[in-house]
Amino acid sequence: MTATVPAARSGFTKKTVNKRAVVPWLFLAPGLLLALVFKFWPMAKGIWLSFFDVRPFLGDRWIGLDNYTRVLTDHRFQDAIGHTLILGIGQAVGAILLGFALALLLEGQARSLKFLRTAVFLPAVTATAVVGELWRLMYYPTSDGLLNSGLHLLGLGPVQYLDNPDIALYSTMVMGIWIWAPYNMVIFLAGLAGVDRSLYEAAAMDGVSLWQRLRFVTLPAIRPALMIVLTLATIRGLRVFTEVYVLTGGGPAGSTDVWMTRAYTLGFTRNDIGGASAASVVLLCVTLLLTVMVNHLRTRGEAR
Numbered sequence: 001m002t003a004t005v006p007a008a009r010s011g012f013t014k015k016t017v018n019k020r021a022v023v024p025w026l027f028l029a030p031g032l033l034l035a036l037v038f039k040f041w042p043m044a045k046g047i048w049l050s051f052f053d054v055r056p057f058l059g060d061r062w063i064g065l066d067n068y069t070r071v072l073t074d075h076r077f078q079d080a081i082g083h084t085l086i087l088g089i090g091q092a093v094g095a096i097l098l099g100f101a102l103a104l105l106l107e108g109q110a111r112s113l114k115f116l117r118t119a120v121f122l123p124a125v126t127a128t129a130v131v132g133e134l135w136r137l138m139y140y141p142t143s144d145g146l147l148n149s150g151l152h153l154l155g156l157g158p159v160q161y162l163d164n165p166d167i168a169l170y171s172t173m174v175m176g177i178w179i180w181a182p183y184n185m186v187i188f189l190a191g192l193a194g195v196d197r198s199l200y201e202a203a204a205m206d207g208v209s210l211w212q213r214l215r216f217v218t219l220p221a222i223r224p225a226l227m228i229v230l231t232l233a234t235i236r237g238l239r240v241f242t243e244v245y246v247l248t249g250g251g252p253a254g255s256t257d258v259w260m261t262r263a264y265t266l267g268f269t270r271n272d273i274g275g276a277s278a279a280s281v282v283l284l285c286v287t288l289l290l291t292v293m294v295n296h297l298r299t300r301g302e303a304r
Contacts, residue, residue, distance in 0.1 A: 043284075046277045054273035067278035077279065079254060080262040087173055087244075087258060088237020094177035096229055099184025104218075106185070107192050117189070124183040132246030135175045136162070139247075162248055165255035172256055176243050180236065184229045191225030192218070227298035234290050238283060259283055 050067055052060040071077050106117050123131060138146040139161035148158040161171040195218060203213045219226070241260035244250060250257035250265065257265075259279065267276025 047281055049274055050277035050281050052274050054277075063274070067274045068282065071275055071279045071282065076254065076257065077259070077262055080257045080259050083169060083256060084238060084240065084258040084260075087169060087176070087240055087256075088234075090170070090173040091176040091180065091240070092230070092233035092237050094173070095180040095184050096226075096233060098177060098181035099229070100188050102181060102185040103188035103192055107189060117185075121182045121186060123179050124186075128179065128242040129246050131179055132175065132243060135178075136247055139171060163252055165253050168248055168252060169256045172243055172247050175247065176240065179243070180233070184233075187225050187229050188222060191222030195221040224298075227294070231291060231294045231298070234294055235287055238287050238290070 049060070051062060051064055053063045053066075054060050102120060106113050106120065140146070140148065141158060141160045141163055143149065143152045143158045145158070147161070151157070151159065159167070162168050199217045199221075200213065203217055208216075239260060240258055241264070244256050244258050244261050245264070248256040250261040260283070263276045263279035263283070266272045266279060
């Protein structure tokens, strides 16, 4: 009798462990299945098509790396790379600085601050297409537009925000900053909540300035949050599409054409599926490379 009890207990323990190992996967299974069908399988199919001259109803023809060569040597794509870098860097820097400033202003436990934080966060949860339409109305090129009405009160003429090739890209950048700054604000608020308040008190007793307090107390304490924001901003900057597509569609005269809008035009306007797939794969590789670099810098910073 004594020999069978441990064996029974052992079998019961194994069954319990097996159930605990299986149950999480049962909950994850629907999401994993959806990701497989709608994300990973199309991604693999796109990589496969990037090596073909896709000809519907005629059969695909293997061409190797010709699509990649054609994309990387196309001057329109080269211009789009420059626009993507300018827009991505400008949006990232602007949204990080503005998000950090908003976090400093709205940090606290007061009910009024909670209401303000909710109101400020609304652009981040509103559909980008809706936000783009609102900004397009604000950028209306005549004196009846919201922004041009303000300029008219100052005696300035109407500005062609989206029709002028020299400023259309920067007008799009302003909207992107307005969208993503509140998202960064929430992450910074989470980082600021973990800062030891005694450090602020000690700094105040030592008579340090506000800038020194930010530089030597706040920024080192929120470095993990800052690296998360930087990683997300890098990915968003390279994959920017909706803002440009809604506001300008890549115009005027291609002055706001970014990598994603160029790939979209190639695939859905010119029906060059192979070239669009190659452009998307290149963007995927660059995004992965930059993400790994940012994570490496974050790891080195945490090690210090």
